[in-house]
Amino acid sequence: MASTFFTSFDIPNSLDLKHHLHLSYKTRTRKSPYFYCNSSKSPPKPDLSEEPKKQNPSLADQLQTLSTTILSDTPQKSSTQKLLTKPKSIWVNPTKPRPSVLNLQRQQRTSYSHNPQIRDLKLFSKKLNECENSQDAFLKVLEEIPHPPTRENSLLVLNSLKPWEKALAFFNWLKTQDSFPMETIFYNVTMKSLRFGRQFQLIEDLANEMIDNEIQLDNITYSTIITCAKRSNLFDKAVEWFERMYKTGLMPDEVTYSAVLDVYAKLGKVEEVMSLYERGRASGWTPDAIAFAVLAKMFGEAGDYDGIRYVLLEMKALGVKPNLVVFNTLLEAMGKAGKPGLARSLFEEMVSAGISPDAKTLTSLVKIYGKARWARDALDLWQRMKSNGWPMDFILYNTLLSMCADLGLQEEAEKLFDDMKVSEHCKPDSWSYTAMLNIYGSGGNVEKAMALFDEMSKENVGINVMGCTCLIQCLGRARRMDDLLMVFETSLKKGVRPDDRLCGCLLSVVSYCENGDDLDKVIACLQQANPRLVSFVKLLEVDTTGFEQLKVEFKDILNNTEVEARRPFCNCLIDVCRKRNLDGRAHELLYMGTMYGLYPGLHTKTPEEWRLNVRSLSVGAAHTAFEEWVGTFSEMVNRQEPLPELLSASTGAGTHKYSQGLANAFESHVVKLSAPFRQSEEKPGVFVATREDIVSWVQSRVGSFAGSQ
Numbered sequence: 001m002a003s004t005f006f007t008s009f010d011i012p013n014s015l016d017l018k019h020h021l022h023l024s025y026k027t028r029t030r031k032s033p034y035f036y037c038n039s040s041k042s043p044p045k046p047d048l049s050e051e052p053k054k055q056n057p058s059l060a061d062q063l064q065t066l067s068t069t070i071l072s073d074t075p076q077k078s079s080t081q082k083l084l085t086k087p088k089s090i091w092v093n094p095t096k097p098r099p100s101v102l103n104l105q106r107q108q109r110t111s112y113s114h115n116p117q118i119r120d121l122k123l124f125s126k127k128l129n130e131c132e133n134s135q136d137a138f139l140k141v142l143e144e145i146p147h148p149p150t151r152e153n154s155l156l157v158l159n160s161l162k163p164w165e166k167a168l169a170f171f172n173w174l175k176t177q178d179s180f181p182m183e184t185i186f187y188n189v190t191m192k193s194l195r196f197g198r199q200f201q202l203i204e205d206l207a208n209e210m211i212d213n214e215i216q217l218d219n220i221t222y223s224t225i226i227t228c229a230k231r232s233n234l235f236d237k238a239v240e241w242f243e244r245m246y247k248t249g250l251m252p253d254e255v256t257y258s259a260v261l262d263v264y265a266k267l268g269k270v271e272e273v274m275s276l277y278e279r280g281r282a283s284g285w286t287p288d289a290i291a292f293a294v295l296a297k298m299f300g301e302a303g304d305y306d307g308i309r310y311v312l313l314e315m316k317a318l319g320v321k322p323n324l325v326v327f328n329t330l331l332e333a334m335g336k337a338g339k340p341g342l343a344r345s346l347f348e349e350m351v352s353a354g355i356s357p358d359a360k361t362l363t364s365l366v367k368i369y370g371k372a373r374w375a376r377d378a379l380d381l382w383q384r385m386k387s388n389g390w391p392m393d394f395i396l397y398n399t400l401l402s403m404c405a406d407l408g409l410q411e412e413a414e415k416l417f418d419d420m421k422v423s424e425h426c427k428p429d430s431w432s433y434t435a436m437l438n439i440y441g442s443g444g445n446v447e448k449a450m451a452l453f454d455e456m457s458k459e460n461v462g463i464n465v466m467g468c469t470c471l472i473q474c475l476g477r478a479r480r481m482d483d484l485l486m487v488f489e490t491s492l493k494k495g496v497r498p499d500d501r502l503c504g505c506l507l508s509v510v511s512y513c514e515n516g517d518d519l520d521k522v523i524a525c526l527q528q529a530n531p532r533l534v535s536f537v538k539l540l541e542v543d544t545t546g547f548e549q550l551k552v553e554f555k556d557i558l559n560n561t562e563v564e565a566r567r568p569f570c571n572c573l574i575d576v577c578r579k580r581n582l583d584g585r586a587h588e589l590l591y592m593g594t595m596y597g598l599y600p601g602l603h604t605k606t607p608e609e610w611r612l613n614v615r616s617l618s619v620g621a622a623h624t625a626f627e628e629w630v631g632t633f634s635e636m637v638n639r640q641e642p643l644p645e646l647l648s649a650s651t652g653a654g655t656h657k658y659s660q661g662l663a664n665a666f667e668s669h670v671v672k673l674s675a676p677f678r679q680s681e682e683k684p685g686v687f688v689a690t691r692e693d694i695v696s697w698v699q700s701r702v703g704s705f706a707g708s709q
Helices: 014-026 059-064 079-083 118-130 135-142 151-160 164-177 184-196 200-212 219-231 235-247 254-266 270-282 289-301 305-318 324-336 340-352 359-372 375-388 394-407 410-422 430-443 446-458 465-477 481-493 500-510 516-529 531-541 547-559 563-579 583-595 619-638 661-673 691-700
Strands: 603-605 609-613 646-650 686-690
Touching: 118 135, 118 151, 118 164, 135 164, 151 164, 151 184, 164 184, 184 200, 184 219, 200 219, 200 235, 219 235, 219 254, 235 254, 254 270, 254 289, 270 289, 289 305, 289 324, 305 324, 324 340, 324 359, 340 359, 359 375, 359 394, 375 394, 375 410, 394 410, 394 430, 410 430, 430 446, 430 465, 446 465, 465 481, 465 500, 481 516, 500 516, 500 531, 500 563, 516 531, 531 547, 531 563, 547 563, 547 583, 563 583, 563 619, 583 619, 609 619, 619 646, 619 661, 619 691, 646 691, 661 686, 686 691
Parallel strands: 609 646
Antiparallel strands: 603 609, 646 686
């Protein structure tokens, strides 16, 4: 089924890729207690003097003698040697089917088919299930038990109790009767009921009780404990009990094995996952689709494309056909690894195999296309969804709308939005309206944005802080400050709490204000959202404010701001200074921002080229950075210090149709300064100048920029 897709990967062979993966993770993770899983050195043979020799030992038997050494922190061989050698083979009679390697020694369930009391006991169990959740009510029903609590009768009733509270209460009551000893199977049945209720602490208490009373914990006991810990997101506990299980020489079954792999993957213990996987494979375990989904998700989270290829290769080698869950996991992994083309190929393989995508599949693919800016592919996919009747839900619709907002596809977004309005089950919600506000706001379509805001009030759709931010940004650029004030106050009344992004938006609008009335309106909004920012803006205007005082206040503001909003704050403050002709303050803020790590990668140098990267800067900050940069190498020319052959400034030239503002503003500033930088014909958004041009330009000027500041 998946052979076409598998063969499209350039994979030398399984051993080489496996070797590459382990060498990669060895340098990034701590030493794994299970890393020595594929060693050519056979484990020490157990003492067989007291039992007959087994022809085909189970995996539990093979691991029994390793239980005291497999958790050792002392390696016996190098990781590379162990990966490049095959496990010692075991002879198997080809004329007889090989028994399962996961041949677990579990207690057999009691058969109730010949029990004449079964009808009475089932009616009794029903009464227990339906009685009130109180001790008195439960004990009252117990008085009506139709037959004495023998071992078989008690197991039948315990298995029939659905609520975990009832199962635990009945189990505790049995222990007080002393009719028969409590065996492992009674604990296991009770634990399974507790697992449905995710009552891990109660399960662990029962397990410790078994240990104290010297009652054997079997495979089912450990598996129940481990899987309940996983379902309860208690991953450390799952690992703890898994390691205890190994020390007893027991081996988990297929379900528990996949669960443990998932636990290690969620803990980021990649090396342990790979080692456990190899241990099972070396012992004859055939992973199922769930196990491969765990591996694919782990590699996807790490963005490790080699790991994803390894999963695909292993599935092909073992003949495991991916189900819908595995395909969804692989698609998410492809997206995180930045492989949209391969994600598209995998999706086509899935469809051609007759597996219908669900909403999660389509949402993952749309996100991948949106991130890669593959607008045509995403819109083609939408058409296929409609023609094939594939499922559409809120998340999928909103993901498509968000993609349209990111790519500036207003017309396509409006069609999607209209589709949602007429759909039976996916009417637009707050996030749908937010995406449309973002689209109209980015395009400067104020009238449609305000009409949408009014529509939200009529449809009783609440506005969130992101929608409020998009609308205020749009109104600020259009200089409609009265509407901005109305939107802000209305949003506050509807429960919107200003966050750092909204404060940054208001701060940027301050830099647009041309007159005092407009400025007062925006400052009034900002005062309600973040009064400390207002105080700092006023401090910038005071001539007597020293640099050290500014630095202390600025640092305090950054410490009380979310990390992702710190650079926008600095950009906006620089823009405010440029708007008010406080160029000296703008340069001080840029220096402080650089000092506090807000502009990493602003300057890059090679022997052949020096580059200024202003992609993450606002227009005012980009102008300030360019002036600083030009002033620096102007001084170098005056001091006759060497310069590289080429100097360049990069503004970026994104694919969004509204993303050209910085490049255009930067070009205007370059022209204003008469600087010898020209847009590169080969690289959009890059301005270049040769060393000769710079030297000639500096020498023709009376003074450098540094001297004029």
